[in-house]
Amino acid sequence: LDSYELTEWMAYYQLEPFGMEADNWRMGKICATIANCHVKKGAKTFRPEDFMPSSKEPQEQTWEQQLKFCQMLEKAFKNDNAKAKKSKAGKK
Numbered sequence: 001l002d003s004y005e006l007t008e009w010m011a012y013y014q015l016e017p018f019g020m021e022a023d024n025w026r027m028g029k030i031c032a033t034i035a036n037c038h039v040k041k042g043a044k045t046f047r048p049e050d051f052m053p054s055s056k057e058p059q060e061q062t063w064e065q066q067l068k069f070c071q072m073l074e075k076a077f078k079n080d081n082a083k084a085k086k087s088k089a090g091k092k
Contacts (some may be wrong), residue, residue, distance in 0.1 A: 028052040 017025075028048030035046045061069075 022053045 025048060027073040031051035032046040032048045035051075039045055
């Protein structure tokens with residue numbers, strides 16, 4: 001790989017990024033698009049960065065934040081279970 005070819009690859013990368021970082025960005029856009037389809041009007045929308053791995057140190061959570069997260073999961077799974085039971089009952 002000579003200097004000229006390296007320069008060409010660098011220019012190409014500026015036009016069409018490739019590699020893990022670009023893949024993470026693409027997947028982040030897909031995830032944000034899907035998640036935003038389910039956001040209620042007026043609620044905060046998701047950004048691709050919300051779904052991308054971060055090199056930042058994880059922040060310490062308070063017990064209140066952990067409880068809120070668990071309650072959110074419980075509500076989500078209760079809704080899924082109720083829908084599944086309703087769907088199963090309709091098929092009988």
